[in-house]
Amino acid sequence: MSERRLTGLAARVDALVPSPDDFRSDLRGPRTAARVGAWLGVAFGVCFLTGLYSHFLQHPVAGLPLPTGPSRLYQVTQGLHVASGTAAVPLILVKLWSVFPRLVERPPLDPRRLALHLLERGSVLLLVGAGVFQLVTGLANSAQWYPWSFGFISAHYAMAWVAIGSVVVHVAVKLPVVREAFGAPLETRPATPGAPSRRTLLRTTWLSAAVAVVATTSVGVPGLRRVAVLAVRSGEGPQGVPVNRSAVGAQVVDVIDDPGWRLRVTGPDGMVELSLEDLRAMPQREAVLPIACVEGWSADGTWGGVSVLDVVARVGGTAQDDVVVRSLQARGGYRESTLPAAWVGEPDSLLALTLGGEPLHPDHGYPCRLIAPARPGVLQTKWLGEVEVVRA
Amino acid sequence: MRAARAALGAVGLGLLAYGLVLAVGLGPQLVNVLVWFVGGVVAHDGVLAPVVIVLGVLAATRAPAWxxxxxxxLLVVLGPLTLVAVPVLGRFGARPDNPTLLDRPYWAGYLAVAALAVLAAGALAVRRRRAGV
Structure with a gap:
């Protein structure tokens, strides 16, 4: 291709692609972007920290102590995780709208400035890509929809670091622009007749975030349950508690009905097998504990059963030992979980036999399940077959 | 300010680099992750944003000022809410063995919220028209 033809082609592309000046709305620009961006940054920050806390609960790191109470702690942090992610959807959309003309900005020709320009655009690409990825995968996961082939947890975790890292880089790059934008007063009157003012646009954006949060995640807030019309759960279920994995889904329907069921407890002093009658003959304890799911919903239950510590003490276990519980499920990622020593010492960490005073419903883990305060629901293993004391 | 920005930038790059290391560690799954990563950007920049821009141009040129x-x-409130509602409206994750999941009448709830939004927007428009905007 000759140089003239190349120049001609470039000119034609240039004419086809709109330039930043073609975007007429004066509601765009730094004064909108900085204000929406600040709240978007807060939402991403809360989402990241609460997500990290959830990750550490599920993948404990030696030497990092985590609080075992109050019992509602995880319910609150995970509720915040889903709520801040949901609020981020309108915020990121308005934010991207406010800076969209920059997408079609013509790159500078000077090599040094071009390199800087490309670096900055690259960091924004990572930010938008990772941000949208986190919101899309998180929202789909909360409705248990997995239209992809990667593993959700590891991908969502890796992209969380990419997203928060590029947010921090972006703030560092834009700090002077942000300071200047916040210094300028917010227009309360529209610059273009008939258009909304910038203040109206911002208020509408906050309203949009609030509507999205209330409609999806307020199901756990007393009094708001009915307006959470888009919540993934109504909060109803057998014995008043929703179910994440049913007995049918876990393929345990036959094994849990076996009258010969025994809980096999092993520890430093050997092994005992406890029948349901043996467990019922031990000192019983009742605790009101939420099932708080990673998907953001939660439901309270009054659980009855035996303290984990009382059971493991039969085989020499103490509050200094971790306890591994195993389900009767043949497979599944959550058929086993570790109750760290800090929780073993909590009297409200129960091997539960009843819910609301009745034997556990099959979907809630009959004959026996683990329930402990301030932990994700997926770790509250159901249909227990084995309890093992692990001495560090 | 310069030092603070440089420190912030360095922290951000560190977090970002750790994320990229984790991403590479995903192994063969990374391909599908990248498809969704790029897909998200393309869906926004190539489809959603142009549609919103066209709607904006139409509103600015065809709709009366009031x-x-x-x-x-309506667009700012109902647009994002509609995207957020997609997973529950489609009930893609529903399973026959678990009636406690996705157990609300989502279309009815969504349409109720949409109707409320239209009513509120209508009231605003009528007020502006009466005020002679």
Missing amino acids: LRPALVG
Whole structure:
């Protein structure tokens, strides 16, 4: 291709692609972007920290102590995780709208400035890509929809670091622009007749975030349950508690009905097998504990059963030992979980036999399940077959 | 300010680099992750944003001034809410063995919220029209 033809082609592309000046709305620009961006940054920050806390609960790191109470702690942090992610959807959309003309900005020709320009655009690409990825995968996961082939947890975790890292880089790059934008007063009157003012646009954006949060995640807030019309759960279920994995889904329907069921407890002093009658003959304890799911919903239950510590003490276990519980499920990622020593010492960490005073419903883990305060629901293993004391 | 920005940038790059290391550690799954990563950017920049821009141009050129703020409000509130509602409206994750999951009448709830938004936007438009905007 000759140089003239190349120049001609470039000119034609240039004419086809709109330039930043073609975007007429004066509601765009730094004064909108900085204000929406600040709240978007807060939402991403809360989402990241609460997500990290959830990750550490599920993948404990030696030497990092985590609080075992109050019992509602995880319910609150995970509720915040889903709520801040949901609020981020309108915020990121308005934010991207406010800076969209920059997408079609013509790159500078000077090599040094071009390199800087490309670096900055690259960091924004990572930010938008990772941000949208986190919101899309998180929202789909909360409705248990997995239209992809990667593993959700590891991908969502890796992209969380990419997203928060590029947010921090972006703030560092834009700090002077942000300071200047916040210094300028917010227009309360529209610059273009008939258009909304910038203040109206911002208020509408906050309203949009609030509507999205209330409609999806307020199901756990007393009094708001009915307006959470888009919540993934109504909060109803057998014995008043929703179910994440049913007995049918876990393929345990036959094994849990076996009258010969025994809980096999092993520890430093050997092994005992406890029948349901043996467990019922031990000192019983009742605790009101939420099932708080990673998907953001939660439901309270009054659980009855035996303290984990009382059971493991039969085989020499103490509050200094971790306890591994195993389900009767043949497979599944959550058929086993570790109750760290800090929780073993909590009297409200129960091997539960009843819910609301009745034997556990099959979907809630009959004959026996683990329930402990301030932990994700997926770790509250159901249909227990084995309890093992692990001495560090 | 310069030092603070440099420190912030360095922290951000560190977090970002750790994320990229984790991403590479995903192994063969990374391909599908990248498809969704790029897909998200393309869906926004290539589809959603141009549609919103066309709607904006239409509103600015065709809609009377008293109606425009109401239309903007409707778009800003109902647009994101509709995207957020997709997983539950489609009930893609529903399973026959678990009736406690996705157990609300989502279309009815969504349409009720949409109707409320239209009513509020309508009231705003009528008020502006009476005020002679």
